[in-house]
Amino acid sequence: MPTRSKIIYTFTDEAPALATYSLLPIVEAFTASADIAVETRDISLAGRILASFPEQLGTKAVPDHLAELGELAVTPEANIIKLPNISASVPQLQAAIKELQAQGYALPDYPETVTCDADKDAKARYDKVKGSAVNPVLREGNSDRRAPLSVKNYARKHPHKMGAWAKDSKSHVAHMSNGDFYGSEKAALIEAADSVKIELIAQDGTATVLKEKTAVQAGEILDCAVMSKKALRAFIAAEIEDAKKQGVLLSVHLKATMMKVSDPIMFGQIVAEFYQDALSKHTTVLQEIGFNLNNGIGDLYARIKALPADQQAAIEADIQAVYAARPALAMVNSDKGITNLHVPSDVIVDASMPAMIRDSGKMWGTDGQLHDTKAVIPDRCYATIYQAVIEDCKANGAFDPTTMGSVPNVGLMAKKAEEYGSHDKTFEIKADGVVRVTDSKGSLLLEQKVEAGDIFRMCQTKDAPIQDWVKLAVNRARASSTPAIFWLDPMRAHDGVMIEKVQAYLKDHDTSDLDIRIMSPVEAMKFTLARTRDGKDTISVTGNVLRDYLTDLFPIMELGTSAKMLSIVPLMNGGGLFETGAGGSAPKHVQQLLEENFLRWDSLGEFLALAASLEHLGNTYNNPKALVLAKTLDQATGQFLDNNKSPSRKVGNIDNRGSHFYLALYWAQALAAQTEDAVLQAQFSTLAKTLTENEATIVAELNAVQGKPVDIGGYYSANPELVSQAMRPSATLNAAIAALV
Ligand SMILES: NC(=O)C1=CN([C@@H]2O[C@H](COP(=O)(O)OP(=O)(O)OC[C@H]3O[C@@H](n4cnc5c(N)ncnc54)[C@H](OP(=O)(O)O)[C@@H]3O)[C@@H](O)[C@H]2O)C=CC1
Numbered sequence: 001m002p003t004r005s006k007i008i009y010t011f012t013d014e015a016p017a018l019a020t021y022s023l024l025p026i027v028e029a030f031t032a033s034a035d036i037a038v039e040t041r042d043i044s045l046a047g048r049i050l051a052s053f054p055e056q057l058g059t060k061a062v063p064d065h066l067a068e069l070g071e072l073a074v075t076p077e078a079n080i081i082k083l084p085n086i087s088a089s090v091p092q093l094q095a096a097i098k099e100l101q102a103q104g105y106a107l108p109d110y111p112e113t114v115t116c117d118a119d120k121d122a123k124a125r126y127d128k129v130k131g132s133a134v135n136p137v138l139r140e141g142n143s144d145r146r147a148p149l150s151v152k153n154y155a156r157k158h159p160h161k162m163g164a165w166a167k168d169s170k171s172h173v174a175h176m177s178n179g180d181f182y183g184s185e186k187a188a189l190i191e192a193a194d195s196v197k198i199e200l201i202a203q204d205g206t207a208t209v210l211k212e213k214t215a216v217q218a219g220e221i222l223d224c225a226v227m228s229k230k231a232l233r234a235f236i237a238a239e240i241e242d243a244k245k246q247g248v249l250l251s252v253h254l255k256a257t258m259m260k261v262s263d264p265i266m267f268g269q270i271v272a273e274f275y276q277d278a279l280s281k282h283t284t285v286l287q288e289i290g291f292n293l294n295n296g297i298g299d300l301y302a303r304i305k306a307l308p309a310d311q312q313a314a315i316e317a318d319i320q321a322v323y324a325a326r327p328a329l330a331m332v333n334s335d336k337g338i339t340n341l342h343v344p345s346d347v348i349v350d351a352s353m354p355a356m357i358r359d360s361g362k363m364w365g366t367d368g369q370l371h372d373t374k375a376v377i378p379d380r381c382y383a384t385i386y387q388a389v390i391e392d393c394k395a396n397g398a399f400d401p402t403t404m405g406s407v408p409n410v411g412l413m414a415k416k417a418e419e420y421g422s423h424d425k426t427f428e429i430k431a432d433g434v435v436r437v438t439d440s441k442g443s444l445l446l447e448q449k450v451e452a453g454d455i456f457r458m459c460q461t462k463d464a465p466i467q468d469w470v471k472l473a474v475n476r477a478r479a480s481s482t483p484a485i486f487w488l489d490p491m492r493a494h495d496g497v498m499i500e501k502v503q504a505y506l507k508d509h510d511t512s513d514l515d516i517r518i519m520s521p522v523e524a525m526k527f528t529l530a531r532t533r534d535g536k537d538t539i540s541v542t543g544n545v546l547r548d549y550l551t552d553l554f555p556i557m558e559l560g561t562s563a564k565m566l567s568i569v570p571l572m573n574g575g576g577l578f579e580t581g582a583g584g585s586a587p588k589h590v591q592q593l594l595e596e597n598f599l600r601w602d603s604l605g606e607f608l609a610l611a612a613s614l615e616h617l618g619n620t621y622n623n624p625k626a627l628v629l630a631k632t633l634d635q636a637t638g639q640f641l642d643n644n645k646s647p648s649r650k651v652g653n654i655d656n657r658g659s660h661f662y663l664a665l666y667w668a669q670a671l672a673a674q675t676e677d678a679v680l681q682a683q684f685s686t687l688a689k690t691l692t693e694n695e696a697t698i699v700a701e702l703n704a705v706q707g708k709p710v711d712i713g714g715y716y717s718a719n720p721e722l723v724s725q726a727m728r729p730s731a732t733l734n735a736a737i738a739a740l741v
C-alpha cells in the first residue's frame with residue numbers, strides 16, 4: 001500500500017463544482033494535518049469532452065481522469081468522494097462543445113448525421129460522454145443510502161414545507177397497459193461463461209447483427225424487453241385527449257439522461273404525437289434544418305432561427321395553434337415559456353415525481369400557478385409505485401416530516417446491473433421481424449417479436465453483485481434492527497429469477513431474528529408508506545432503477561432534498577466510493593450565482609461523505625489522526641445542523657460560502673477540544689481561536705459580495721481564477737486557512 005493515504009475529490013459541474021472552490025481549500029488544510037493527500041480529478045462534462053479528443057487538441061489535450069478513476073475503483077486503495085455531475089442530454093452536450101470551441105479548443109461539432117468516417121468517430125466519442133457516463137464507471141459496488149440520525153433529527157426540528165393534498169385531487173400517473181417493456185420482458189439464467197449475439201431477423205429473412213458479442217458469466221441474469229412504437233403512440237394520443245377532458249396539465253417523466261438510448265426516443269415520440277398537427281405541415285423544411293424530435297421542441301425553436309422570418313412565424317403560429325387545441329403542458333419555466341417537452345433533460349423522473357408529490361401533486365402551468373397534473377410514465381415497470389404514493393396522499397394527506405419514519409435504501413447497481421447498464425444493448429429497430437439472442441453455439445436464449453421503430457433492450461445482472469447486495473441488505477437490517485423489504489415483482493421475468501436467487505442467498509446469512517420480506521413494488525410501497533406514517537423505518541432493498549427513484553422520493557419527502565443523504569458505495573474489491581447526496585447538479589443554483597453572486601447549494605452531502613471517507617481511510621491505513629478528523633467532522637456537522645447554518649435561499653443571509661466557514665469553525669473547535677491527539681489539538685487551537693474571534697468580520701466579508709452579478713467566464717468550463725475569486729471573497733478566512741498549512 002502507498003505510504004501517504006489519498007482521497008480523490010472529484011471535480012464536477014454546475015453548483016457542486018462552484019462549491020468545491022470554496023470547500024476544498026478548507027478540506028485540504030484540515031486533512032494535511034493527518035498526512036492525507038486530497039487530490040482532485042476532473043470528471044466534469046467539459047473535462048470528459050476534452051479527454052475524448054487527445055489527437056485533435058494536441059498540446060491542449062487533457063488526461064482521461066474518468067478512465068483513471070474507473071481503474072482505481074476496482075482496487076482496495078480506492079477512496080473517492082464523488083460529487084454529482086452532469087449526465088448530459090444532446091442539447092447540453094452541444095452547448096458544452098460550443099463553449100469549449102469558443103475557448104479555443106479545436107473540437108469537432110457533434111455530428112447530427114454521420115456522412116463520413118470522421119463523423120462516425122466523433123459521434124462515437126461524444127456518445128460515450130453523453131448521458132450517465134460517470135456513475136456506471138465508478139460504481140463498482142452496490143449502494144447504501146440513508147439519512148443519518150443527525151440529519152433526520154434536524155428535519156424533524158426544522159421541517160421543510162410540504163404542500164397539502166386534496167382528497168379530490170385529479171393528479172394521477174398514466175402508464176401503458178400493453179406493448180411496454182413490462183409486458184414483454186423475458187429472462188434467462190446463464191449457466192456457463194460464454195458470449196451472446198443479438199441480431200434482428202427481418203420478415204424477409206435478412207439478418208442484421210445488432211451486437212456481435214456480449215460476454216456473459218455463469219449465474220448472471222440476462223433479460224430483454226421491447227417498447228412498441230405503435231402502442232406507445234396510441235397510449236400517448238389517448239392520454240393527451242384524456243388530459244384535455246379532465247382539465248389537468250400534461251406532464252411526462254422519463255430518465256432521458258441515465259437511460260440515454262431508450263428514453264430520448266420515447267420522449268421524441270411523445271413530442272411527435274403532441275405537436276403532430278404543426279409538425280406534419282412542415283415536414284420537409286424541418287428535416288432540412290435538422291430538427292430532431294428526440295431533443296425536444298426546444299430544438300425546433302433553436303433551429304428555425306436559421307429560416308427566413310416569415311417561415312419562422314408560420315411555424316411558430318402552427319405551434320401556438322397546437323397549444324390552443326391541446327391540454328396545457330406542465331412548465332419547467334413559465335416566465336420563459338419552457339415546457340415539459342422542450343428539453344429531454346429538464347424533467348427527470350427520479351427528482352420530478354417527488355417534487356410533484358411534495359407540491360400537493362401539482363406542477364406549474366403557463367400562468368405561473370400550480371395545477372393538478374397527469375404524470376405520464378409510459379412503462380409499467382416502476383410507474384405504478386408513484387400512483388401508490390399519490391393514492392396514499394389523497395387518502396391520508398401529505399406526509400409530515402416531523403413525524404414520518406425513514407426509508408433507507410440498499411440498491412443493486414454494481415457491474416452496470418439491470419436497465420442502467422443496457423445502453424450498448426438497446427436498439428431502435430429498423431424493420432419488422434424478430435430479435436434473437438443466441439449463445440456461441442447458436443442456440444436461442446431469448447427472442448422478441450418487433451416492428452420497425454420499436455425499442456429493444458437487453459440487460460445483464462451479474463451474480464457476484466447480487467450476492468453482495470443481499471449481504472449488504474442483511475447487514476443493514478441487523479445494524480439498524482429495521483425490517484428490510486426486497487421490492488421484486490413476480491410478474492416480471494427478470495424479477496422472477498431474482499427472487500429465486502435472493503431466497504437462495506439469504507440462506508448464506510443468519511437471518512433468524514430479522515424481518516426480511518420480498519414484496520412486489522406496489523405492495524412494498526403500500527406497506528412502507530403505512531409504516532412511514534406511523535413513524536417507523538423500513539429498509540427498501542431494490543434493483544438499480546428503484547434505487548434511483550426511491551433515494552430521491554423518500555429523502556425529498558423526509559428531508560426536503562436528497563442532497564442531505566449519506567450515500568456510500570462499499571466497492572466490491574474493498575475500496576470506498578462516497579457519493580454526495582443522491583441529487584443532481586442543481587442548474588438553477590448557477591443562474592442565481594451569476595445574477596446575484598449568491599450560491600444556495602447546501603454542501604451537507606459533501607460533509608457527510610468526507611467524514612465517511614476519512615473514517616474508511618483511518619481504518620484502512622491505520623491512521624488514528626484520520627479517525628480523529630472523521631469524528632470531529634461528524635461533531636461539527638451536528639453542530640452545524642443544530643445552529644442552522646445551512647445556506648439560506650436568498651441574498652442577505654449566509655450562502656454556501658458562509659456555511660463552509662461555519663463548518664470550518666465548528667470543526668476547528670471540535671479538534672481543539674478533543675484530547676485524543678495532542679498535536680492536532682495544539683494545531684487547531686490557533687485556528688479555532690482566530691475563526692471564533694473573527695466570526696463577524698468573516699461573515700460580513702462573505703456576505704458583502706452578494707446582490708450583484710458575477711462573471712465566472714463560462715458555464716461548463718468556467719475560468720478557475722474567476723471562480724476561485726468569487727467563491728473565496730473573505731481575506732480574513734483565506735489567511736486563517738493559509739496559516740494552517
Ligand atoms: N449523481 C449524479 O451525478 C446525478 C446527476 N444529475 C444531474 O444533475 C442535473 C440536474 O438534475 P435535476 O434532476 O434538476 O436535479 P437536482 O437534484 O440538481 O435539482 C433538483 C432541486 O433539488 C434541490 N437541490 C439539489 N441538490 C441540492 C443541494 N445540494 N443544496 C440545495 N438544494 C439542492 C434544488 O432545489 P431548490 O430549487 O429548491 O433549491 C434543485 O433545484 C442534470 O444534469 C442531471 O443529469 C442528477 C441526478 C444525480
Ligand SMILES: O=C(O)CCC(=O)C(=O)O
Nearest residue numbers: 087132135257258548582
Ligand atoms: O447518473 C445519473 O445520471 C443519475 C444518477 C442518479 O440519479 C442517482 O444515482 O440517483
Ligand SMILES: [Mg+2]
Nearest residue numbers: 350548552582
Ligand atoms: Mg437519482
